[in-house]
Amino acid sequence: MRQREVYRAGAGSGCTSVLLLLSKVLRGDGRGQQAEADVLVVAISSPLAFSLVFVSTTLAFPVLAWQQRVLVLQMALRAEQRVGQPVLPGDVLLTPLKDREQEDEQDGARLALRVPSPTRLRVTCGPGLRRQGGSLLVTRSGILRHRAPSLYWVDSQQKRYVPVKGDHVIGIVTAKSGDVFKVDVGGSEQASLSYLAFEGATKRNRPNVQVGDLVYGQFVVANKDMEPELVCIDSCGRAVGMGVFGHEGLLFKVSLGLVRKLLVPQGEIIQELGKIYPFEIVIGMNGRIWVKAKTTQRTLIVANILEACEHMTAEQRKQAFAKFSDNMM
Amino acid sequence: MERDCCLRVFACEQNLLSRPDGSASFLQGDTSVLAGIYGPAEVKVSKEIFDKATLEVILKPKIGLPAVQEKNQEQIIRNTCEAVVLTTLHPRTSITIVLQVVSDAGSLLACCLNAACMGLLDAGLPMKSLFCGVTCALDFEGGITLDPTDKQEKESRALLTFAIDSVEKKVLTITSKGSYSIEELQQCIATSQKAAEKLFQFYRDSVSRKYSKS
Amino acid sequence: MAAGFKTVEPLEYYRRFLKENCRPDGRELGEFRPTTVNIGSITTADGSSLVKLGSTTVLCGIKAEFSAPPTDAPNKGYIVPNVDLPSLCSSRFRPGPPGEEAQVASQFIADVIENSQIVLKEDLCIANGKLAWVLYCDIICLDYDGNILDACTCALLGALKNVRLPSVKINEETGLAEVCMKEKSPLKIRKNPVATSFAIFDDTLSLVDPTAEEETLATGTITIVMDEDDRLCVLRKPGGSAISAEKLQTCISRAITRHKEVRKLLDEVIESIQPK
Secondary structure, rough: EEEEEEEEEEEEOHHHHHHEEEHHHOOOOEEEEOOOOEEEEOOOOOOOEEEEEEEEEOOOOOHHHHHHHHHHHOOOOOOHOOOEEEEOOOOOEEOOEHHHHHHHHOOOOOOOOOOOOOOOOOEEEEOOEEEEEOOOEEEOOOOEEEEEEEEEEEEOOOOOOOOOOOEEEEEEEEEEEEOEEEEEEEOOOOOOOOOOOOOOOOOOOOOOOOOOOOOEEEEOOOOOOOOOOEOOOOOOOOOOEEEOOOOOOEEEEOOOHHHHOOOOOOOOHHHHHHHHEEEEEEEEEOOOEEEEOOOOOHHHHHHHHHHHHHHHHHHHHHHHHHHHHHHHO | OOOOOOOOOEEEOOOOOOOOOEEEEEEOOOOEEEEEEEEEEEOOOOOOOOOOOEEEEEOOOOOOOHHHHHHHHHHHHHHHHHHHHOOOHHOOOOEEEEEEEOOOOOHHHHHHHHHHHHHHHOOOEEEOOOOOEEEEOOOOOOOEEEEEOHHHHOOOOOOEEEEEEEOOOOOEEEEOOEEEEEHHHHHHHHHHHHHHHEEEEEHHHHHHHHHOOO | OOHHHHHHHHHHHHHHHHHOOOOOOOOOOOOOOEEEEEOOOOOOOOOEEEEEEEEEEEEEEEEEEOOOOOOOOOOEEEEEEEOOOOOOOOOOOOOOOOOOHHHHHHHHHHHHHHHHHOOHHHEEEEOOOOOEEEEEEEEEEOOOOOOHHHHHHHHHHHHHOOOOOEEEEEEOOOOOEEEEEEEEEOOOOOOEEEEEEEEOOOEEEEEEEEOOHHHOOOEEEEEEEEEOOOOOEEEEOOOOOOHHHHHHHHHHHHHHHHHHHHHHHHHHHHHHHHHO
């Protein structure tokens, strides 16, 4: 015993019609029976002028139907459609379909009645996302970002740093205790840094590190259950820029979002700034920036410009830089 | 019913303090609360919990020292936040929520809850859903006034404050003053759930606004 | 074996029991622990009661004193409740100023008195603007094993029902109060609020009258205070897992039946001590 109802709705109101249908289905179908419904939704997202929504109600497969109800609910929030848009904690994103099935879906958009296949693309969850059953749960507010083929993350503006393995950070040495230094990196716990984790350091040849020094290092251990551990060498034992630095210059704090913006590969901000006059800069993923230019005044100028960059668009920034370099001439 | 579904004008500003990791000020009519959030930060050894973060709420009244009433509200706000914040992701750390009452013109607890949620959003702490606070006042004729002012609160027969989650729209927190019937309770829940939709839409809009700048 | 399992995986241990619709102490999910009430056992107090819920033991003593009525309400007396959770009752409490839980419980009892109007404060006024009764309701927990709020509310109600206040007359000539200790009359109890607490387990199951162990493992608690007209006086759900309106309704239904049980128990106890 199968009944079918066909609904037509404009593409824009696709989601609304799904919800309408859903509420109808959830309420039961007016025949006075506790009817479980098998809902098939096809082509909600297709760019057709009219999307066709098919509903077939059946009393035979309540379990199957229940699963599909959930699917339909989530249809409105497909991950790939939300890329670049703000998301809030609690939003549920459906992981994208595999390529082959996407084609299928588009082919089938015309009429095919097909149960949406539960096999979906395996995705990698970045920061701000968690897996919840077959879908993704947003846990942080921000903009949803995507990198092919299957990496999703939420780009948010934060101030507090949480150590992540592989991040390069600026730390302040706060204590020497036995074989390790304690380094403040701005997280919830101080990181440890072994005295052997410097280039050329041996048991007899200790590095010259004092309390209060700045170090630029990389996390080798960073997880929620363990004390984070920094090193100032790479896997081959070379410093590659890491180690103690900055006996002059200025250290200041910015938001983590700005640091990420500055460190984008081929980032323009630093390059443009470097054209005006030369300066040294160290940027840590923990929101700390150290700058040194020829004079104190110039150092301060760089620091102020970088801080101001947070709320400027690329266009505004170019104008500001142009004006500034004119003044410097 | 028209009158029932009417909330006062609400507004919110995020990230307005420079020192805390997240901050927000929430306005509902003339009621205003400022929230500052620190975390995940270092925790006192005595308060350390090995498998989750220690959540602390400090509620500062506008005048005077915190009393028993504030302690009670602190507990309510803390338990509400604990229900949504994924504290297991940051074990052995502390998350501190400081709420400063700027002005109280009714529905204070609801405003505190909203400020705390916006602050948590701003601090970027992991949460499984959002929540909002809604206060309902029942008058002597049995009518429901949403988001009452202090004058309406005084004239009311009963006062109920709910916290509602954003995913399933279920009730996280209930506190009440005065006595009321079961039907009235159910009506208040339904009305607050409706009002919560508006607040969540507002949350979404203000986050969109924040991120449209970058 | 079972003890080891309980230590290592307390939550899983409980889940196994709850799956079978019972609890480790043998109760069903909707079953209270045996409740015992002893009224009037402290002879030095004006009213007293001892309530036991399983091993949770709470003692309430009421002391009546004279005072001038508050200036903003000259026709009212005072009721001053206080809940004390001394370090004696559980290892979780430290000596010193009252902790958060004690303060929250005190506030809860104050809310119960205020919202339910157990005793009208107007009844406590002796002479308008001159003299009124102050009832100090001190509730002390002697043994803490969860569900302190239910026990406190029950103890308060029992003790208030036990209060006998001497009649007081103001002497017209001297203007002084004359206390007649022989004529004692009970307080007028207007409402009988009874609290019922639930612990929510794994977001779905609700256990009535949770023990301390159940409270720590639970994902949320609800306390419902009902009076005899089936009206809610206090509804307290401080955070924890979300609950739907339907689920709340079943909890309220349980609270209504609990109200009848407690009411009957208190009436029986009062009856038994009457013919002295």
